[in-house]
Amino acid sequence: MSQEALSQKYDAIVVGSGATGGWAAKRLAEAGMKVALLEAGRNISPEEFTEHMPAYKLEYRNLSPEIVRTRPIQKMCYACMEYNYDWFVDDLQNPYSSPPDKPFTWQRLRIVGGRTLVWGRQSYRLSDLDFKAASLDGYGADWPFSYKDIAPYYDLVEGYVGISGMTEGNEALPDGQFLPPMKMTCGEVLLRERVKAKFGRTVTIGRTAILTKNHNGRAACHYCGPCERGCSTFSYFSSPFTTVADALKTGNCTLITNAVVSQVDMDSKENRARGVTYIDRLTRKTYQASGRTVILCAQALESTRILFNSKTREYPAGLANSSGLLGRFLMDHAVGAGASAELPDMEFKKSASDPNRPNGIYVIRFRNLKAGPRHPRFIRGYGFQGGAAPNYAFGAEGFGASYKNAVKKGVYGIHLGGFGESLARLDNYCEIDPALKDAWGIPALRISMTHGSNEAAMMEDAAVTAAEMLEAAGARNITLNAKLAMPGMAIHELGTARMGDDPKKSVLNAYNQAHDVKNLFVFDGACFVSSGCQNPTLTMMAITVRACDHLVERFKKNEV
Amino acid sequence: MILPKTDTPGAKEALVNRFIDRLLAAETRETQQRFLASLAYIDGECMARYRAAFVYLPAESQTEFLKLIAYPHSLVTWGEKLAEFEGPAHFENLKSWISRAYYNSEIGMKELGWSGNVFHDDLEGCPHPPETHK
Structure with missing residues (x-):
């Protein structure tokens, strides 16, 4: 297979351009780091938004059977429809398996912005009732930080995103x-x-995450209704027109689309990640991008899949998996x-x-x-x-x-x-299905959750x-x-590379850094220790900014 | 007959039949067969009752027959459990195709007040003072 190494060496390779990847790219590029933002799908343009198009203008009046053929799993999501199904993955190209008695539905988008294009936008903070739940009732593990540690980052993210709501005390x-x-x-x-x-x-x-007044250069909502078909006034938060755009504006971020990442490449001697290997979605050509740090923001299950597929002689059970807990504690509300x-x-x-x-x-x-x-x-x-x-x-x-x-x-x-709340259980997990590969030849997941x-x-x-x-x-x-x-219907997949202070009981530390490999990070929902019952995206974004600030500080001191 | 012309146009005016043909042509074989089975059921029942297919019946008989299958049936009478009656399920199947096709047509959307206006300054919200809802 022909392989090509990109000539530039980046400070950070960010995999995924959704809620967490967008924030990582913005935050790191604004701090002066050279970032490559890799997205498995194509780019998106506001011209393809259809929120104002009446159903009768569509060939099948929004009743298209094409979705049944290519998106039999994706169509279980209310937001996957004739208007926008092209944003969702083709299930035939992106298979996964689950045991017959444990069905799991997995909704995914591969396009710049990922699921922020169609998300439900509900934005709630977690509290110490969630972060310290184990101390309260004895089940599972506490998070390695408290509400007061994350509160300033909630403030920061909310201030930028624009969350409308009522204070209730x-x-x-x-x-x-x-x-x-x-x-x-x-x-x-x-x-x-x-x-x-x-x-x-x-x-x-x-x-x-919908504006009720003009905010940060975006217009207030005009109440047309179907956000999941796009928003020509950018009134709801989606990463391509906010965080990703900010990152690109710095001149420090290179967006690489159609980059289907297959693995993290390791320098075994130094025990450091060298970068990632990706396959061009359209040409199927293989590339290597090298970076001083690698940050997975691909979505909980996808990031864990990449780590499993990055196994080496030193890490035969999957990269960053010396704890044996990679893939474990999968949750979905x-x-x-x-x-x-x-x-x-x-x-x-x-x-x-x-x-x-x-x-x-x-x-x-x-x-x-x-x-x-x-x-x-x-x-x-x-x-x-x-x-x-x-x-x-x-x-x-x-x-x-x-x-x-x-x-x-x-x-x-x-x-x-x-x-x-979905309890974090050891026996809810994902692993590589040895008999299943996606359209790019990348081993696919077997997801086992009840x-x-x-x-x-x-x-x-x-x-x-x-x-x-x-x-x-x-x-x-x-x-x-x-x-x-x-399981999967909430589309809130969390866990599978959880955070913790003890490397034997967790995959990542309190700043989303792999215990095993110092320059490897996972910022997305994979890091969750418990699920709370709140919609998780706001927390994922706050965690990302917190982890970015920590990373930047260490990076400047040459400590990663 | 399911969505007739009243003071506003009905399914026939919205060319719902043509659209359903187009939609079904692209549908899975299973769905096509379910639709055809429902049509066949109706004609079969009409043959048994009136010795003619639905389309050839006089309007009164058509209405009479639709009334029989348009409402859910209780399958318990005087404490006795009766055999399944398939009519309502077939009726619902056909009605849902006609209804979806109609209300997603331009005529159907206008029937529901659609005007093409998509920009609103604000939501109306509840205009009443607190504690006044009963």
């Missing part, structure tokens, strides 16, 4: 630097008031349970021309708080995402004029969906508490769902 979900909150609907205000009065729980507006209903007394008139709020409400965790009480059936906790708003009644019964009128008249729906009895008990409780809260708001026709969705 709730210890389980620390407040941040918020832009003005989006407005709640009548049904949501009603729910917030009743739930506070009856249960003392807090229903707040979703804290979301427990989802699927909750309740939905109608608010029959609400007056409303719905039109497809109404503003469309790309955000919901959030119920802050109220189980197993520091002050107690402890739930008898499960440890840790869950939050809810939800909303209350008029919907078209496409599911109305009957046919003819009465059906047509019923659809248009709509129903005032209300729903809450639980997001529960939710356990703790998650099941928690989700059953979530269904019941969701229903009681809807009931308190006067909802009717309550439907409960107490069943867990398959």
Whole structure:
């Protein structure tokens, strides 16, 4: 196979251009380091955004069966549709396996920006209830830092990204630097008031990475609705038009697209990473990029896959895996349970021309708080995402004029969906499937994960508490769902290269540096020690900036 | 008949039949067969009841038959469990294709008030003072 070494030696090779890779490139390039930012997919242009294009302009009115053929797994994500499926990976080219009795769904994008193009944008801080959860209930491990260590980085990231939300003064979900909150609907205000009065729980507006006023050169949201199809005013946070653009502006960052990284290259004598090998996605030609540091931001499972595929004589079980814990403690939030209903007394008139709020409400965790009480059936906790708003009644019964009128008249729906902590378990793991390779010949993953009895008990409780809260708001026709969705459905994969102070019990140190190889780092969700129940991207970004600042300091002193 | 012309255009005006043909042509064999099976079921039941396929029935019979299958059926009567009745499932299958195709057409989107305006200054939000919702 022909191989070509890039002539330049970079200070840092960053693999992946999503939420964490974008921040790493920005932060390191702005500090003066020479960065190569490698992305497995193509570049993206705002011209391909389709958020304002009506469905009837598409060949198949957004019902395209092509997705079924090439994206049978990706289409399980609500955001994968005829408008944008090309941003998601082709499942035929990007296989993985899982044991037949342990199905796992893995949603991926390979394009500059990665999943920040289509993410749900919900942005919540973790607290010491999460970072120090093991000390509180004895399960698992504490994180190697506390909330006070990461709080300044939350501030910094929020200040740049722009998170809209309400301050609540709730210890389980620390407040941040918020832009003005989006407005709640009548049904949501009603729910917030009743739930506070009856249960003392807090229903707040979703804290979301969408601007409610002009911020950092980007315009406020214009409430057209479908963010996952792009945003021509850049009102929601996506890395290509923020962090990656900033990195490129410094002149210190080179973006290399279509670079499918197969492994980290090692200098065995020095026990240092030399750089990475990548395959051009289109020409299949192999290249080597050399760097003084290598930083994986490829997404938790992808970064771990690269480390497994980088095994050497010194590291036969995968690079940075002397602990034997690489691939272990895979987590993904427990989802699927909750309740939905109608608010029959609400007056409303719905039109497809109404503003469309790309955000919901959030119920802050109220189980197993520091002050107690402890739930008898499960440890840790869950939050809810939800909303209350008029919907078209496409599911109305009957046919003819009465059906047509019923659809248009709509129903005032209300729903809450639980997001529960996924416990870090040794027996939830990924490894290389010896019999499976992707379209570029790179060994693929076998992912083996189940939710356990703790998650099941928690989700059953979530269904019941969701229903009681809807009931308190006067909802009717309550439907409960107490069943867990398959792992992967939350699209919050975390763990597999966890942080810790003890090299025998973790893969990375408190600054995301591999215990085994000093100039090798993993900044993405792989580093999580526990999952909390909060959407993780904000925390991943804060961790990245913290790790970058530490790296820059050491780099300047020649210590990495 | 599922989405007729009222004071606004219906599925026929939106050429929903042509679109479903196009969509189904690109669909998987399984989905195509499910759709055809539902059509065949309807004609089969109409033959059994009225000695003619659905399309040849007088309007009253068509309405009468659709009413039979358009609503969910209880399968328990006087405490006795009855055999499965397939009608509602086939009706729902066909209706969902027609409904999705219609409401994603230009005519259907306008039926729901779509105007092409995508820029809004603000959300309306709840305009009422606190504690006034009952």
